[in-house]
Amino acid sequence: MAASADGLKPISRQATAGLIADQLREAIMSGAFAQGDQLGEVDLAQRFNVSRGPVREAMQRLVQEGLLRAVRHRGLFVTELTTADIIDIYAARTAVESAAVRLILERHPERTAATLAKVLAKMTRAADRGDSAALSKADLAFHEALVAASESPRLQRMATTLLVETRMCLSALPPMYSTSSDLVNEHEKIVLAIKNGDGAGALEFLDAHMQDAINRLSNHLE
Structure with a gap:
């Protein structure tokens, strides 16, 4: 058909x-x-x-x-998403993904870091060839994999809806990052902190990444 x-x-x-x-x-x-x-x-x-x-x-x-x-x-x-919606979406994502990181660090940080590193490699390849669509897809796959690694069905359900809304934001706007390496580097810091069992660092890098996304998306909408 x-x-x-x-x-x-x-x-x-x-x-x-x-x-x-x-x-x-x-x-x-x-x-x-x-x-x-x-x-x-x-x-x-x-x-x-x-x-x-x-x-x-x-x-x-x-x-x-x-x-x-x-x-x-x-x-x-x-639904039409406003700047206030974007801030709310990313605030909710920060809460969900931070909870996921805490569970990961209690259970299997090294295994999760290895899984995330594979997704990060896809991001890197997309960035190297200048494929913004593939980079955006790999970006969302990274965060989906992060929450999945928590093994919490409820966190995964919440993250699914939030990531759909995130894709809605991204599809309606031009690429947010002037250089793709900035986006890759932000995720790389999160992976390394999880691998090293650095909970405070992982949460700090995750929060900074989310806040950076809010700022970039808000600037595009203004």
Whole structure:
């Protein structure tokens, strides 16, 4: 089955609302559906080749996740993120990822550092070839791997939604870093601190990285 320009593909009539939500979530994250776009239930049902029921359920899931917002008498729209939203997203990410770092340091810092080093290598290769899209993808994969290493399902669930919102921010803006090496270096410091069991250092570098991202994103929006 052929995909449309925004990546949506017809799916089996037996497919669950979860599969529809996954495709819509990816389209929002990638910017295929821009912030402020209206999504119509009937149109989406036709494009997915399913009834309106599972589409409605999928869209309500995204409302609960904060990716769509309901406007009375008008319908559902892709959430538009403000500077205040960005600050809140990164504050929440800092809390979640700091908690993950603390658990990692209690359990398996060296193993986690080795896992993160592999993702960091992808970031480095993307930076070396000037591939900003691949660099951004590897950046988010790094933070996803960091939280996954905590082995906390609840932290992972919270991080998933926050990283989706982060991708929404990044897809709507030009590259934030004038030199890709700055981004790589920030992550390298976090990995080294975890490897050395330096909890205070890891948390300090993580917090600095998040604050730097807030400043750069806010400057782009002003």
